[in-house]
Amino acid sequence: MGTHAVITAIELLSPKKKYSGEGRTAYEKKRLRILGSASHLVEIDLLPENLPMPMLGAEGLSDYRIVVSRATTRTIADLYGFCLPEPVPIFGLPLKSEDAEIKVELQGILLAVYEQGSYAFRIDYRQPVLPPKLSPVDQAWVDKGLASVRSKSGIEEIT
Secondary structure (H helix, E strand, O other): OOOOOOOEEEEEOOHHHHOOOHHHHHHHHHHHHHHOOOOEEEEEEOOOOOOOOOOOOOOOOOOEEEEEEOHHHOOOOEEEEEOOOOOOOOEEEOOOOOOOOEEEOHHHHHHHHHHHOOHHHHOOOOOOOOOOOOOHHHHHHHHHHHHHHHHHOOOOOOO
């Protein structure tokens, strides 16, 4: 029989949770409650702008992050940092102590959502990349990836 206990909280950061203001303050309080509980926390940050959530020793390491904080090993957490040209890292999803962690391939999930949602037809890739402004290296990577789409419309490069 189940206990209705939260085993793992999975938080996908939204702009409201990450950007300064009431939303971030409320999320930081929730985050502290989870970190002070017997639940595991998986925090997924796919928003490159604004300050990342506080984490000692992880400042400025990457644009995107996945943090896995296991209740059994607090105050140590696994940080999976990555930048735009890199694939999203595979990470372990902590479950009950008697259950083996499952590996989450978020990259594959995101690609499946993109395909099933027909985003290739919904997004006009000829338009400029929306903020935040990309680094020159990331912008070159985006331009290279979109070159064939943009050349069909007569647009060589959009900055």
